[in-house]
Amino acid sequence: GAGVSQSPSNKVTEKGKDVELRCDPISGHTALYWYRQSLGQGLEFLIYFQGNSAPDKSGLPSDRFSAERTGGSVSTLTIQRTQQEDSAVYLCASSPRFPDRGHGYTFGSGTRLTVV
C-alpha cells in the first residue's frame, strides 16, 4: 500500500479482555516496529521484526503482550487480559531495509486503545 496501515484506529475494551491490533506495512519493507505512545511518557519501544529473523521482544512490558508477523508482512500485536495502564496509542512503523537506523521509518496513524 501507499503507507503503513493500522487497524482499528480506535479500540475501547473492558479490563480483562484480549485485544488484537493490526499493522500492514509498506509493501517490500523488511523491518517492522511497534511503539507505544502514552501521555507524558513519549514513545516506548515494544518489539521489532526484521524479515524472517527472530524478533527483538526486549521492549514488551509483560508476558501479556505478544506480537507476530506473518509472511514477513502483516503484524498483529496482541494484549491479553488488558489493564487500564495499557491505554495508549500503539504505533507501527516500517522501513525498507535493515539496519535502517531510523532513516526510512514510516509510521502508521496508530491505534488508540482505551481500557475501561
Place this chain on the structure above:
Amino acid sequence: AQRVTQPEKLLSVFKGAPVELKCNYSYSGSPELFWYVQYSRQRLQLLLRHISRESIKGFTADLNKGETSFHLKKPFAQEEDSAMYYCALSSRGSTLGRLYFGRGTQLTVWP
C-alpha cells in the same frame, strides 16, 4: 544504556520569536540523532537528522558531542510549527534500527 531527555514538556513562543527545543542524550558510542514531529491529527514523521546537516522548514539541529546535546532551533517561529516534537537516538549494536525517543515537547506558537 541509551537515554534521550527532553526537559520541556511544553514550550510556548510568539510568532516570529526564536525557538529552541532541548534534547540531551546519554550513549557511550557514536549515536545518530533525529528529530521527529507530529502535527495535530497527523502521523509522526521525520523532521531532520544530524547526519544530513540539513535545514528543514527553517529548523536546524547541531550535534554537540561534548555536551551530548542535539537541540532543535528556529530563528523565527511560525504558527504552523505548533506540534509535538520528539528527539530520537539510534545506536549501533544488537538493537540496530531501533530508535530511542524522548518524552516529547509540545510546541505552541501564538499569533
